[in-house]
Amino acid sequence: MRLTALLSMAAKVVVPKDYRFGTNRPWTAAAKRLNTAGKKRRKVFVEPIAAEDWSVLKGDMVEILSGKDKGKQGRVNQVFRHRNWVMLQGLNTHFRYIGKTGETRGSYVASEAPLLLKDIALVDPSDRKPTEVEWKFTEEGERVRVSLRTGRIIPKPVVERRDGIVPEQWKDGPKDTSPEDTLEKTYAPSLKTLEEEVMEKMGIVENRRHKGSYWY
Amino acid sequence: MGVLSTLLRGLVRGADRMAEFTSKRGSRTHNKGRGARPTGLRLSSRKFLSIRTMIPEFVVPSLEGFKLKPYVSYRSPRGVEPPLTAESVFAEVVAPQIKKDFEEGTFSKEKLERYGFNPKQEGKLFKLYPKNYVR
Numbered sequence: 001m002r003l004t005a006l007l008s009m010a011a012k013v014v015v016p017k018d019y020r021f022g023t024n025r026p027w028t029a030a031a032k033r034l035n036t037a038g039k040k041r042r043k044v045f046v047e048p049i050a051a052e053d054w055s056v057l058k059g060d061m062v063e064i065l066s067g068k069d070k071g072k073q074g075r076v077n078q079v080f081r082h083r084n085w086v087m088l089q090g091l092n093t094h095f096r097y098i099g100k101t102g103e104t105r106g107s108y109v110a111s112e113a114p115l116l117l118k119d120i121a122l123v124d125p126s127d128r129k130p131t132e133v134e135w136k137f138t139e140e141g142e143r144v145r146v147s148l149r150t151g152r153i154i155p156k157p158v159v160e161r162r163d164g165i166v167p168e169q170w171k172d173g174p175k176d177t178s179p180e181d182t183l184e185k186t187y188a189p190s191l192k193t194l195e196e197e198v199m200e201k202m203g204i205v206e207n208r209r210h211k212g213s214y215w216y
Numbered sequence: 217m218g219v220l221s222t223l224l225r226g227l228v229r230g231a232d233r234m235a236e237f238t239s240k241r242g243s244r245t246h247n248k249g250r251g252a253r254p255t256g257l258r259l260s261s262r263k264f265l266s267i268r269t270m271i272p273e274f275v276v277p278s279l280e281g282f283k284l285k286p287y288v289s290y291r292s293p294r295g296v297e298p299p300l301t302a303e304s305v306f307a308e309v310v311a312p313q314i315k316k317d318f319e320e321g322t323f324s325k326e327k328l329e330r331y332g333f334n335p336k337q338e339g340k341l342f343k344l345y346p347k348n349y350v351r
Contacts, residue, residue, distance in 0.1 A: 165290055167290040167291055168291065170289060170290040170291050172289045172291075173287070174285075175285050175286045175287050176285060176287050176288065176289045177283070177284050177285040177287065177288050177289060177292075178289055178292075179289055179291050179292035179293070181283040181284060182284075182288050182289070182292045182295075183292065183293075183295055184283075185297065187300075189300075189304070189305050189308040189309050190309060191305070191309055191310070191332045193342050193344070193349075194351075195342050195349060196341075196342055198275060198277055199275075201277055202275065202277055204275070206341055209339075209341065210348065
């Protein structure tokens with residue numbers, strides 16, 4: 001019971017009420033080192049933003065408004081909703097050693113630091129300048145982000161698949177059904193089950209019937 | 217040993233009593249099956265009589281000219297066909313027949329067997345309820 005119960009518990013993340021969320025995922029060793037059980041850390045105050053008002057999505061182009069890399073534009077890699085953080089690709093970096101073992105210092109890498117939402121502004125694709133964004137409805141009824149300065153719609157960033165496959169550029173292999181064959185409608189509705197249809201087509205005649213079983 | 221079990225070894229000792237006792241555990245004389253159905257009868261002379269009808273046989277029609285393959289291409293868009301329900305099958309197969317018979321005047325509530333109504337599922341090899349085939 002102990003091992004199987006614990007393995008099932010690890011699948012769902014359960015964090016205490018005043019858990020301090022960091023850049024590490026809560027089940028990793030680094031996060032556990034910073035948030036040991038029973039350790040009370042100073043509370044961080046996060047500006048509450050409703051789920052509908054969240055405008056920055058993963059993969060967006062944003063510009064940094066304050067800090068070391070002020071004025072630079074970058075792509076959003078990760079979004080931390082718990083703390084209103086955004087991690088940009090290659091911006092707001094500091095340097096650290098990674099893979100330190102024994103005497104070797106390891107490799108010196110640039111690691112990004114998270115940025116708060118108030119230091120970030122979405123970039124308007126028409127003039128490539130930072131803008132304030134609001135959620136509005138189009139005439140079709142679609143909810144989109146509209147830049148307040150120019151009024152241009154900012155499209156949602158294309159979600160890339162984790163396996164790196166771009167569906168439009170996919171080349172069918174020998175075992176792949178082509179899209180035309182997949183969408184072809186060949187089903188003729190009938191009250192026969194698949195087994196009865198196959199029997200009819202192959203000319204199999206089965207007149208024996210089950211004798212019925214009884215439970216006492 | 218994983219990290220989880222190593223960490224907990226300090227707190228908890230002993231076997232996992234609730235794990236399933238399969239044929240992989242136990243001694244080599246411990247003969248346990250994994251739930252395969254029998255394909256014959258065990259006779260009183262300790263022999264095994266294999267019955268052909270109890271051995272499953274795959275009946276596959278010829279796949280000549282069959283265009284569908286094991287996998288679907290990533291380029292295919294989502295289909296727009298509504299999911300198949302009992303109501304849709306009824307509406308496409310049985311409802312026109314009933315409508316035609318009603319207009320001709322030959323519809324009668326006692327003769328619903330003409331449209332496939334079989335509450336006791338008698339005379340059918342593949343009964344829908346209770347389902348007596350493996351799909």
